[in-house]
Amino acid sequence: MKPDCRSEEDWGYLCDYWESDKAKQYAEQMKHNRGKLAIPSRGGSRSIANHKFSMTNKETQMLPSPIELYQKLHFDPIKKCINDESRIQYENILQLKEEECVKLVSAGTNIT
Known part of the structure; x- marks a missing residue:
């Protein structure tokens, strides 16, 4: 029991x-x-909002980034990616982030 x-x-x-x-x-x-499912999730029965809340930094009250949230819900800590589609989507997200950062820097925006 x-x-x-x-x-x-x-x-x-x-x-x-x-x-x-x-x-x-x-x-x-x-x-x-x-x-x-094409892109399965490891979120279980908890909502995305609940996962975000549980990942919130207790000291700074900073919410996790969408990329951190995606990684938590679609990656296994031991096996890494759940499947190839999750890995491809994650790589696309990171590439898009890098491209947008390059655009911002080239436009004179300081990224911290």
Whole structure:
């Protein structure tokens, strides 16, 4: 039993549910649906806003950049990219950022 479960009865109910044909069929359907995603996310059931809040620097109250957020949601800390499409999109984002920075610097804007 997990320590945060309310009671042994609840835990038993959940175990019975997870072993049921209905739950197994649902899990298989969700696995099939996730396989259709072109760019999967590691965000789970939490919203993007919730991920942004959890990544906010507690001292400075600075929100994460969109690039940092994309990296958190589409990269595995061990395996790196979730898939090739995620890697390609991330490389495109970084290239676009670099191009925009070059434009700003050439226009005389100081980037810090």
